[in-house]
Amino acid sequence: MTTRKNQAIALAAPITIWAVHFIALYGLISASCGPRMLMPIAVMQMTTFIVTVVALIGAGLPLIRVPVRHQGDDLATAIRVCALISVIAIIANALSFPFFSSCGG
Amino acid sequence: MSATAEHQTYTGALKGEPNKSFEEIWAQPRGIRSLTSVSHRVVGKRFIVTGFIFFLIAGLLALGVRTQLIVPGNTFLDLQTYNQFFTMHGTLMMFLFAIPILEGFGVYFLPLMLGARDLIFPRLGAFGYFCYLFGGIIVLSSFLFDAAPESGWFMYTPLTTKEYTPGLSADFWLIGITFAEIASVTAAVELIAAILCARAPGMSLTKMPIFGWYILITAFMIAIGFPPLIIGSVLLESQRLLGLPFFDAAFGGDPLLWQHLFWIFGHPEVYIIFLPAAGFVSTMLPTFVGKPIFGYGFLVAAIVTMGFISFGLWAHHMYATGISPVSLSLFSAASTMVAIPTGIQIFCFIATLAQGRPRFTTPMLFVFGFLFIFVLGGLTGVMLASVPFNFQVHDTYFVVAHLHYVLIGGMVFPLFGAFYYWVPHFTGRMMSETLGKWVFWLMFIGFNTTFFLMHVTGLRGMPRRVATYPEDIGWDRLNMLSSIGSYILAAGIALFVIDFFRHLRSGEPAGRNPWGAGTMEWFYPTVAPGYNFRAIPPVRSREPLWDQPELNEDPAAVGGVLRAYPDHRRETVGCDPLSGEPLHIARLPHPTWVPLFTAFAIAVMFGSLLVSAYWVTAGAFVAMMAGFTAWAWEPSDSGVTRDAGLGYRLPVDKADRRSHTYIAVIGTLLILGALYFSLVFGVLYLWNTFPDFAARIARPDPLMAGGAIAAAVLMAVGAMAAKWLSMRDRFLTAALTGVVTAALGAATAGLLYLAIADIDRNATALGATAWAIVAYVGVLMFIAIWWALFNALRKLTGRTRPGQHVADFNFSPFAKGVALFAATTGALLLAAQGALP
Numbered sequence A: 001m002t003t004r005k006n007q008a009i010a011l012a013a014p015i016t017i018w019a020v021h022f023i024a025l026y027g028l029i030s031a032s033c034g035p036r037m038l039m040p041i042a043v044m045q046m047t048t049f050i051v052t053v054v055a056l057i058g059a060g061l062p063l064i065r066v067p068v069r070h071q072g073d074d075l076a077t078a079i080r081v082c083a084l085i086s087v088i089a090i091i092a093n094a095l096s097f098p099f100f101s102s103c104g105g
Numbered sequence B: 001m002s003a004t005a006e007h008q009t010y011t012g013a014l015k016g017e018p019n020k021s022f023e024e025i026w027a028q029p030r031g032i033r034s035l036t037s038v039s040h041r042v043v044g045k046r047f048i049v050t051g052f053i054f055f056l057i058a059g060l061l062a063l064g065v066r067t068q069l070i071v072p073g074n075t076f077l078d079l080q081t082y083n084q085f086f087t088m089h090g091t092l093m094m095f096l097f098a099i100p101i102l103e104g105f106g107v108y109f110l111p112l113m114l115g116a117r118d119l120i121f122p123r124l125g126a127f128g129y130f131c132y133l134f135g136g137i138i139v140l141s142s143f144l145f146d147a148a149p150e151s152g153w154f155m156y157t158p159l160t161t162k163e164y165t166p167g168l169s170a171d172f173w174l175i176g177i178t179f180a181e182i183a184s185v186t187a188a189v190e191l192i193a194a195i196l197c198a199r200a201p202g203m204s205l206t207k208m209p210i211f212g213w214y215i216l217i218t219a220f221m222i223a224i225g226f227p228p229l230i231i232g233s234v235l236l237e238s239q240r241l242l243g244l245p246f247f248d249a250a251f252g253g254d255p256l257l258w259q260h261l262f263w264i265f266g267h268p269e270v271y272i273i274f275l276p277a278a279g280f281v282s283t284m285l286p287t288f289v290g291k292p293i294f295g296y297g298f299l300v301a302a303i304v305t306m307g308f309i310s311f312g313l314w315a316h317h318m319y320a321t322g323i324s325p326v327s328l329s330l331f332s333a334a335s336t337m338v339a340i341p342t343g344i345q346i347f348c349f350i351a352t353l354a355q356g357r358p359r360f361t362t363p364m365l366f367v368f369g370f371l372f373i374f375v376l377g378g379l380t381g382v383m384l385a386s387v388p389f390n391f392q393v394h395d396t397y398f399v400v401a402h403l404h405y406v407l408i409g410g411m412v413f414p415l416f417g418a419f420y421y422w423v424p425h426f427t428g429r430m431m432s433e434t435l436g437k438w439v440f441w442l443m444f445i446g447f448n449t450t451f452f453l454m455h456v457t458g459l460r461g462m463p464r465r466v467a468t469y470p471e472d473i474g475w476d477r478l479n480m481l482s483s484i485g486s487y488i489l490a491a492g493i494a495l496f497v498i499d500f501f502r503h504l505r506s507g508e509p510a511g512r513n514p515w516g517a518g519t520m521e522w523f524y525p526t527v528a529p530g531y532n533f534r535a536i537p538p539v540r541s542r543e544p545l546w547d548q549p550e551l552n553e554d555p556a557a558v559g560g561v562l563r564a565y566p567d568h569r570r571e572t573v574g575c576d577p578l579s580g581e582p583l584h585i586a587r588l589p590h591p592t593w594v595p596l597f598t599a600f601a602i603a604v605m606f607g608s609l610l611v612s613a614y615w616v617t618a619g620a621f622v623a624m625m626a627g628f629t630a631w632a633w634e635p636s637d638s639g640v641t642r643d644a645g646l647g648y649r650l651p652v653d654k655a656d657r658r659s660h661t662y663i664a665v666i667g668t669l670l671i672l673g674a675l676y677f678s679l680v681f682g683v684l685y686l687w688n689t690f691p692d693f694a695a696r697i698a699r700p701d702p703l704m705a706g707g708a709i710a711a712a713v714l715m716a717v718g719a720m721a722a723k724w725l726s727m728r729d730r731f732l733t734a735a736l737t738g739v740v741t742a743a744l745g746a747a748t749a750g751l752l753y754l755a756i757a758d759i760d761r762n763a764t765a766l767g768a769t770a771w772a773i774v775a776y777v778g779v780l781m782f783i784a785i786w787w788a789l790f791n792a793l794r795k796l797t798g799r800t801r802p803g804q805h806v807a808d809f810n811f812s813p814f815a816k817g818v819a820l821f822a823a824t825t826g827a828l829l830l831a832a833q834g835a836l837p
């Protein structure tokens, strides 16, 4: 693995994790709030919590260890900003979940 | 290591033109043969001109709408014509103007900026253009048959089903637009491969002009975003033609499924339109400020995250449909989050401005217009993202105002700036600065008059899409002013067109790099020769014309790779996607009729479908397959190495994971996968929403489904084996393995068919969608089989020489991808057998 390759991965991974997280939450809601009611809402919220923690760890990694090739490496900046936005967006996805006691409004 | 090195002695190109000079090899065909041109310079210009014509037509329709609304109780347009006008206005603007014209700029400028002689798949570009043209003609021709679509640009069901729209109008839309979308996705693959795989030596990803990033992410978004609508349109069209009940509530279908599929496409579409336009802005700003763009790394991050997050907000168009509040909170989150990357971009633009003293040229005025209008549109967007406010103004003129602030501010103003900026590149002459300022102010004032007032009209309760309104409820004066504003806006656009024709004859000659830009498209004096670069110079900076003085000398003499052309072929250099180091020599096709022929065959196929002439459809299908086969049949040049200059010795058309053909296969799989998952989404959605209907469906046959999985796995193994054998030049066994692979593909499709044979596709929407998935996998299998047999045939007829492995090397991932879709389908069927209650 060259540093360049690591950088490409570090750039794409956090926001991809955001996408997976989003799909997972959408799926969980559909499972819990759809007519089939495949899981109770409390279970859904618990699962959401776990999924979110895992996603945050994954998306946050590049914040802690950015592969840098040289001083003033613009790609390293891009990686950090990307990861930061992804982390915030993952939190935002899940933020209101704990406050629902039922599916109806 | 492959066998390449041993076969360096081949005389290179079978299709070389040894008697021609470099200029002659790259010469554009003239007269009627200009239709055979595949050059990105020609194709890009065609995209732009055609897109602009659609813009003018759609603009005239909008003027018709505004004229109808100028006074209450007006009878300028009857009700049906009014509906046709706003529907066609929205449709033409979104599908046939905005996306294609922006892609046209990408097609035209990217190779120039990145240091390539042509787009990496020139024939695909030409093919995409003709698909777009024919699709557009199909949609427009509906006016001739008095069957113009009239259900709004988002074609909601059930309004668009046979019961409520009996004529052909919806079919024109569905077939014509799907056709034009094929053009958009082919262009997307082409742009991805071109950006990643064909750059000047040394142009790493971070040395790429920011415009490249913008188009790269846009292309990925098109690849993922268009498939849901393509699937939706195909399903709706088959409901209309064959009576399959996909969206019919009486059979467990759901009109909301259409809305989901439409908006999973429709919202990202807005960002697909915005991103390239923002790319124009970030190309023009540095030129006129005289400093590089501020915050390159921040911009890259903003572009990438915007590309993703913009997919997570489709349901904010469906707030009023009764979606559960928990999901609303999820979509609301993403709708808010997308403001971060937008804000970062705007901030970087403003910071760039602050770095120096900008020159107030016409393009710059349009950039300012963009900043002003787009920010206002963003503010009303934030208002709309709040659910209670949204309920209040849903389907009123407030929404019409918002969407035009975003679209015209975010796209049309940058586009006109780009016209003024790049026109010298097309014509060699400058447009008038004086008239340009007039154009800007007319457009700016006209635009704000028209649309700012619409916010108020909307807050006063006027719904969109109404052909007329009564007096004395406070809407008259606002509408009158809006209409007058739209005439002023139109006057600005008309002045632009007039100035364009004027400048063709009497504009000042532009010379070399008229604006003093830093990017490579200005390397030659205008108009640059069709091959872009006589030799492709190494690039060490993001603004090469500013930082590399040698590039400002005689462009024909500047040192670079590929100056010699021993094989007398069109060629450019293919690079490593990350580092930009030269990887191989990519041979490019010469002018050919095949793209036009193939696109025309498809046009006939779709057109005959419209009038239910199915024999013609069948004939056109055969012609299309013949066209694609002729396209691929041409002799391969690979398996040799050549001196490329500057000390590089490079293979020709290397079989490598980093080469453009391989990347294009991956890009295609991405599109095919998005199509596939749109269908899977449909199945899961219907299954989850209507348990009663799901319970009524016959169970799939588990034995056949399991068999299909096994056959799919074996097929993937077969393709890998064929590649392995071929890489070792064992062509006979490779060919036989290919035939076996094809047979396994056929078996997979057959077993999947048997697995669902008992399901009644007319009785429930879920059953119909299951059939649709299997049918789709069947189509992919057909392609895989065709490809496998094609490769085998070429080997058996001696068309593949030792050292030529590209075809099998690229078939392998395709076969694996298709096998994966087939196996997933089998697994879903097995799950249905066990898990469906």
Ligand code: HEM
Binding pocket: B059, B062, B063, B065, B066, B086, B087, B089, B090, B091, B093, B094, B098, B151, B152, B153, B154, B400, B404, B407, B408, B411, B412, B450, B463, B464, B465, B466, B486, B489
């Ligand atoms: C050139 C000046 C333009 C004017 C005067 C204009 C005017 C209008 C008006 C009055 C409507 C509302 C019709 C109704 O609801 O009854 C409308 C709808 C619409 N416009 Fe424009 N427009 C312009 C440019 C554009 C552009 C550049 C785009 C996109 C790139 C666009 C996209 C749309 C869409 C998507 C709709 C909704 C159509 C529907 O309801 O199905 N417009 N326009």
Ligand SMILES: [Cu+2]
Binding pocket: B266, B267, B270, B313, B314, B316, B317
């Ligand atoms: Cu939206």
